[in-house]
Amino acid sequence: MKTLSIIGARPQFIKEAVVGSAIRDAGIEEILVNTGQHYDANMSDVFIEGLSIKEPDYNLGVGSGTHALQTATTMIRLEEIIMKEAPEIVLVYGDTNATVAGALVAAKLKIPVAHVEAGLRQHPKDMPEEINRVVTDHVSTLLFCPTQKAVDNLKKEGITEGVHFVGDVMYDLFLKMKPQLDVFGTLARFGLQDKGYILATLHRDFNTDNSERLRSILSALKDISKEMPVVLPLHPRTRKAIEMNGFEKLTSHIHLVEPLPYHDMMSLLIGSRMAITDSGGLQKEAYFAGVPALVMMPDTGWIELVEAGWNVLVDADKEKIVNMALNHEPSFTKKPEGLYGDGKAGEKIAGILKNFRL
Ligand code: UD1
Numbered sequence: 361m362k363t364l365s366i367i368g369a370r371p372q373f374i375k376e377a378v379v380g381s382a383i384r385d386a387g388i389e390e391i392l393v394n395t396g397q398h399y400d401a402n403m404s405d406v407f408i409e410g411l412s413i414k415e416p417d418y419n420l421g422v423g424s425g426t427h428a429l430q431t432a433t434t435m436i437r438l439e440e441i442i443m444k445e446a447p448e449i450v451l452v453y454g455d456t457n458a459t460v461a462g463a464l465v466a467a468k469l470k471i472p473v474a475h476v477e478a479g480l481r482q483h484p485k486d487m488p489e490e491i492n493r494v495v496t497d498h499v500s501t502l503l504f505c506p507t508q509k510a511v512d513n514l515k516k517e518g519i520t521e522g523v524h525f526v527g528d529v530m531y532d533l534f535l536k537m538k539p540q541l542d543v544f545g546t547l548a549r550f551g552l553q554d555k556g557y558i559l560a561t562l563h564r565d566f567n568t569d570n571s572e573r574l575r576s577i578l579s580a581l582k583d584i585s586k587e588m589p590v591v592l593p594l595h596p597r598t599r600k601a602i603e604m605n606g607f608e609k610l611t612s613h614i615h616l617v618e619p620l621p622y623h624d625m626m627s628l629l630i631g632s633r634m635a636i637t638d639s640g641g642l643q644k645e646a647y648f649a650g651v652p653a654l655v656m657m658p659d660t661g662w663i664e665l666v667e668a669g670w671n672v673l674v675d676a677d678k679e680k681i682v683n684m685a686l687n688h689e690p691s692f693t694k695k696p697e698g699l700y701g702d703g704k705a706g707e708k709i710a711g712i713l714k715n716f717r718l
Contacts, residue, residue, distance in 0.1 A: 361388045361714060363474075364447035364466075366438070368395030368422070368458030371641050373407035374622065375453040375476055378529040378536075380414060382706035383451075386714050390414070391445050395434045395458040396421040400596060406621040411533075427457060427488055434461035442469055449474055449713065452496060455489035455640075459496050467499035472718060476529060476709065478503035479510025479519075480640075480661030487566060489640075493661075502716065504709050506530075506700060509664055526708040527701015530641060534648040535703040537626060546627035550591065550617070557588060557615075558685060559632040559651075561639045563595035567656060571605045573676035577656060578602070578610035580681035581636070585613040587686060590636075591628060593620045636674075636685060643671055644700070652690045654681060668696040 363383060367376045376392070383390055394416035398404045407413070420437040422430055434457065442450065442465055450466035452459045453476045463473045478497050482490060497503060497519060505511045506528035514523050547554060560581055567573050581590050592614050594602075602608060620628070626645065629635060635646040635653040644662050646653035653671045665671040670690045674680045701708075 361449070361716070362391070362445070362447045363388055363449050363451050363713065364391040364393060364442060364445055365451040365453075366393050366395065366458055366462035367416070367453065368397035368420075368434070369454075369456040370398050370403050370407060370619075372453045372456060372458065373404065373411065373413060374533060374641070375529050377407075377411035377413050378532045378706040379451070379453075379476055379709055381412075382710040383713060384414070386707075386710035388710065388714060391418075391447060392416045393418045393420065393438065393441060393462075395438070395461070396423055397430060397434075397456060397458050399423055400619070402619045402621070403596070410621045410623060431457045431461045434458055435465050438462060438465045439469070442466060442471065447471060449502075449716065451476065451713075453477060455480070455493045455496070457488070457492065460492040463496040463499050472501035472716075473499055474502035474504065474709075474713065475500040476504045477506055478523070479505045479507075479512075479514040481513045482657070482661045482663070483659040484566065487564070501718075502712065504705070504712075506705070507662075507664060524708070524712055525701075526712075527703070527705035528644065529705045529709070530644060531648060531700040532703050532706050534626065534645060537623065541623055541627045541630065543627045543630050546624055547631045550615075550628065552589065552591070552628070552631065554631050555633045557632055558584060558590045558634050558636055559628050560590050560592045560614075560636040561595070561642050562592065562598050562637070562656065564638040564657065565597075567638050567676060568595075568598050568601040574601055574605060575607060575610065576676045576678045577681065578607055578614075580678040580685075582610050582613050583678075583682045584636075584685045585615070588633070589615055591615045591617060591632075593617050593625070595619060634685060634688070636681065647671070648700075652688060654684050654688065656681070664696070664699050668699075670696060
């Protein structure tokens, strides 16, 4: 069996760390293509090196641009490689422009697509990641779902064949990496007290590219940081949006840092009192780390954590963010267990791929 896997953005490096090593352990040949959507060292290289991902066989050097430019450039460069390598299956991860580009190219070359993290759905329906998910799922042959809810979502759209609930590969990685984390050393490095600060992230286009929402969120973080330190690793998109809007003053109390490598981020998450985020990955990793999260989205693909009372949807509502940050305690009676599988999602995916015949 020969697979070709496509990565390009930060969350995909994390997923490849699990699936890539599992499929190679299963004796499956893997060609790895990095589209180059994320190119800053702290958005890409630190993950490839820090998580021992194999050196990509190809780097497409796509970089930033409009959605059409990024997706189309990826498709044109990828088509040539897929035709040359002739894999039996193409593996795509998550919901980025690299995902949808890879899925479309492979499907049109009549090569089966396997989608890791299939079946997630959320509002707003026009967010780029949601468009990418829907399109990718509808051209995929194998759909690896992280939750039972994702399986149900696909069923509602008439997709039942090739669907497997395998669990969440990010949960696999968290369990594997946790023993290696130096939580107290990391807190000391950042001058933070255990459970004495909040970890925030902010990068969704509907938050960064809308100045009212951006102002509201930054004002909330500023108010909170008067009571308790707020650490905000700053995505380059957000840094640019702050500069463009002249919102630097709103960030003056916030502890701004550069985007962080996986080990630092997970250590800071474990040590935090709470996460405030619009990242799909971090709201779930917070739960793995035993920390509640406020989710700055109108809706989430990981709604089971909201339904369980662990996370809260706060959208961009300043008052709600501040109140919840200072007062929220998860309201469940029993910590929800088993939502994301058993930590063996990578192995399950590898097993299914190995036995796959068209
Ligand atoms: C992408 C994914 C999103 C994922 C996120 C993780 C899509 C549609 N979205 O969003 O699902 O959660 O990655 O970060 O694919 N930039 C740099 N250096 C970099 C990368 C980006 O400066 O290495 C800046 C550029 O100004 C760029 C902007 O950030 O235009 C946005 O980057 P882009 O890759 O388009 O999307 P993300 O917001 O990162």
